[in-house]
Amino acid sequence: MTNAVIKTIEVCRYFGEGETLVKAVEQVSITIEPGEFTAIIGPSGSGKSTLLHLVGGLDNPTSGVVELSGTNIANMSGAQISDFRRDHIGFVFQAYNLIPVLSAEENIEYIMLLQGIAGPARRQRVQDMLELVGLNDLGSRRPNQLSGGQQQRVAVARAMASHPDIILADEPTANLDSKTGIALLDVMKELNETHNMTFVFSTHDEKIMSRASRLIHMEDGAVVRDERR
Amino acid sequence: MLIIKLALRNLFRNTRRTLLTVLLIGCSLSALILTDAVLLGMVDVMIESLTKTLSGEAQVHRQGFTDNYDVDLYMPESASIESQLENDPSVAAYASRVISGGMISSSYNVGAGIIYGVDADQERHLSKLAAAITLGHYLEDANDILIGEPMAELLEIKLGDRVVITQAEANTGELSQALFRVAGIFKFGVRELDSNIVFINISQARKILGIKQGSHEIAILFHDVSSADLDPTGLLSSLTDDTTEALGWRALNKDIAAMLEMTNYSSLIVGAILFFLASLGVINSMFMSIYERIYEFGVAKAIGTRPFDLFQLIMVEALFLALLSCILGMSVGAILGEWYATNGIPLGEMEISGIAMNNNIPTVLASHQFTNFPVYVILLTLTAALYPARFAANIIPTDALHRSL
Numbered sequence: 001m002t003n004a005v006i007k008t009i010e011v012c013r014y015f016g017e018g019e020t021l022v023k024a025v026e027q028v029s030i031t032i033e034p035g036e037f038t039a040i041i042g043p044s045g046s047g048k049s050t051l052l053h054l055v056g057g058l059d060n061p062t063s064g065v066v067e068l069s070g071t072n073i074a075n076m077s078g079a080q081i082s083d084f085r086r087d088h089i090g091f092v093f094q095a096y097n098l099i100p101v102l103s104a105e106e107n108i109e110y111i112m113l114l115q116g117i118a119g120p121a122r123r124q125r126v127q128d129m130l131e132l133v134g135l136n137d138l139g140s141r142r143p144n145q146l147s148g149g150q151q152q153r154v155a156v157a158r159a160m161a162s163h164p165d166i167i168l169a170d171e172p173t174a175n176l177d178s179k180t181g182i183a184l185l186d187v188m189k190e191l192n193e194t195h196n197m198t199f200v201f202s203t204h205d206e207k208i209m210s211r212a213s214r215l216i217h218m219e220d221g222a223v224v225r226d227e228r229r
Numbered sequence: 230m231l232i233i234k235l236a237l238r239n240l241f242r243n244t245r246r247t248l249l250t251v252l253l254i255g256c257s258l259s260a261l262i263l264t265d266a267v268l269l270g271m272v273d274v275m276i277e278s279l280t281k282t283l284s285g286e287a288q289v290h291r292q293g294f295t296d297n298y299d300v301d302l303y304m305p306e307s308a309s310i311e312s313q314l315e316n317d318p319s320v321a322a323y324a325s326r327v328i329s330g331g332m333i334s335s336s337y338n339v340g341a342g343i344i345y346g347v348d349a350d351q352e353r354h355l356s357k358l359a360a361a362i363t364l365g366h367y368l369e370d371a372n373d374i375l376i377g378e379p380m381a382e383l384l385e386i387k388l389g390d391r392v393v394i395t396q397a398e399a400n401t402g403e404l405s406q407a408l409f410r411v412a413g414i415f416k417f418g419v420r421e422l423d424s425n426i427v428f429i430n431i432s433q434a435r436k437i438l439g440i441k442q443g444s445h446e447i448a449i450l451f452h453d454v455s456s457a458d459l460d461p462t463g464l465l466s467s468l469t470d471d472t473t474e475a476l477g478w479r480a481l482n483k484d485i486a487a488m489l490e491m492t493n494y495s496s497l498i499v500g501a502i503l504f505f506l507a508s509l510g511v512i513n514s515m516f517m518s519i520y521e522r523i524y525e526f527g528v529a530k531a532i533g534t535r536p537f538d539l540f541q542l543i544m545v546e547a548l549f550l551a552l553l554s555c556i557l558g559m560s561v562g563a564i565l566g567e568w569y570a571t572n573g574i575p576l577g578e579m580e581i582s583g584i585a586m587n588n589n590i591p592t593v594l595a596s597h598q599f600t601n602f603p604v605y606v607i608l609l610t611l612t613a614a615l616y617p618a619r620f621a622a623n624i625i626p627t628d629a630l631h632r633s634l
Binding site for chain 1: 231234235238239242524525528529530531532533534535536537538626627630
């Protein structure tokens with residue numbers, strides 16, 4: 001009996017048809033266990049972001065099964081999948097992760113408001129999350145008053161705030177300089193180790209690869225190597 | 230609360246665009262308020278001009294008189310009607326008239342006209358006859374006659390000249406003549422009145438027609454013009470029986486009343502055009518705002534925002550846009566409307582459907598302009614926002630995330 005956070009079975013995702021058919025993801029079957037710090041790596045166009053979107057319920061597979069915490073998310077309706085993402089998945093994107101008109105605190109609070117968490121608990125958790133990512137004093141700042149690295153830390157804090165089963169990060173360090181990228185990764189690695197939070201990255205950043213406990217290599221939409229460390 | 234905070238902040242992310250959209254919708258609302266205020270003012274002026282120039286707000290006649298103005302159809306007991314009018318609290322003024330067709334001859338020319346025999350004192354309070362005299366004076370002596378400018382030109386006469394009126398007597402039909410001296414030249418500004426009517430004293434008119442007493446018409450002015458429609462004291466109905474009829478100005482001027490009714494639709498048409506254009510502006514503005522934030526919406530949906538939450542957000546933004554526009558539109562409409570209510574809109578001298586419009590038209594502000602019209606604005610803005618809101622709600626996160634990076 002497995003308690004996999006993510007399980008994909010022969011997942012395919014095709015775009016276009018006929019001569020313009022692109023097989024972005026082809027027959028991918030992977031399993032991610034709780035507490036893993038996994039990087040999906042490969043050259044541009046290898047299908048790593050598409051796979052990340054599929055396991056995050058942002059996209060539907062052409063065929064195959066995607067299970068998140070034991071639930072098949074392939075056939076969920078718009079509102080159902082939204083609720084599922086809200087409660088089970090945290091996202092960190094490459095850039096512009098935050099709602100620009102809300103402060104760092106409000107951005108973190110936003111997802112908990114969607115979850116219907118009561119005010120005092122919500123505000124306490126916002127402070128806890130800001131402390132986790134080392135931004136205690138910057139909660140009232142809006143995204144445009146934060147550096148790129150600080151914005152990504154707020155995005156991580158927001159992703160953690162909903163207490164998800166897994167955090168999916170799509171090229172989170174792509175827009176950061178090397179030093180800021182390392183600092184962000186250290187925060188995420190610490191969260192992984194201290195809170196047993198499961199992280200899956202789509203990346204070709206060497207810094208992430210060197211810290212990952214597992215590397216899933218993709219080429220032309222298929223997994224060509226699955227390397228555990 | 231978060232949705233309200235988000236909507237308000239989003240609205241002012243691009244202040245210039247929001248203000249331009251608010252200006253567009255707000256100006257449409259103020260234009261509609263002003264258009265309606267001008268139309269209401271114009272209707273009031275037209276009604277006042279129609280009723281106060283000569284005809285009054287209601288008239289009493291012998292049944293059938295207005296069909297062909299038969300000189301035989303006079304009201305012999307008009308004195309008792311006058312006494313009833315004298316005692317009715319809703320009546321401000323009344324004037325008895327003897328009306329008949331006749332020939333007016335000068336030394337140089339002859340013309341046909343309608344001879345109004347009027348009680349000089351009563352008429353002074355009811356019509357604008359005294360005020361319309363441009364040369365000479367009002368009716369003073371028994372043989373005074375007042376003639377309109379065009380007729381004076383036709384007859385080639387001036388003040389003090391003599392004219393002869395020839396008429397058929399009532400009941401017998403025998404021809405009767407009388408000599409008058411031109412005491413005054415008048416100009417109502419209504420071609421039909423100025424060219425065709427002359428005024429003499431009612432006693433002389435009765436004498437020519439061989440009527441000892443009575444009159445053809447009693448014109449009435451009320452303290453409140455609406456009494457002509459509502460008849461609050463039952464006066465008009467009590468004066469209507471088998472022999473006499475008392476009619477308000479709408480019944481007496483059916484064509485004009487219908488035309489005035491049509492002005493209500495004018496506001497509707499102007500409003501529809503203005504708001505159709507404003508709606509296009511709203512759709513454009515909302516779409517631009519959505520396209521700018523498409524990546525943001527992708528992220529919002531990715532982290533668990535439901536499609537309906539985004540739909541709500543856009544609709545609340547549209548609601549705030551409409552509310553701001555209403556505040557602007559009502560303020561501008563009230564300020565301009567109030568200013569023109571005091572100073573009037575100068576239209577010069579003009580005549581519409583035989584009604585002289587030679588006064589400034591004061592706008593009339595009414596409560597419905599500040600209650601109904603803003604509600605229409607809010608509803609139309611929300612309707613215009615439905616499509617952009619639906620578009621935002623249906624954004625597919627992966628498409629949004631790919632499209633904007």
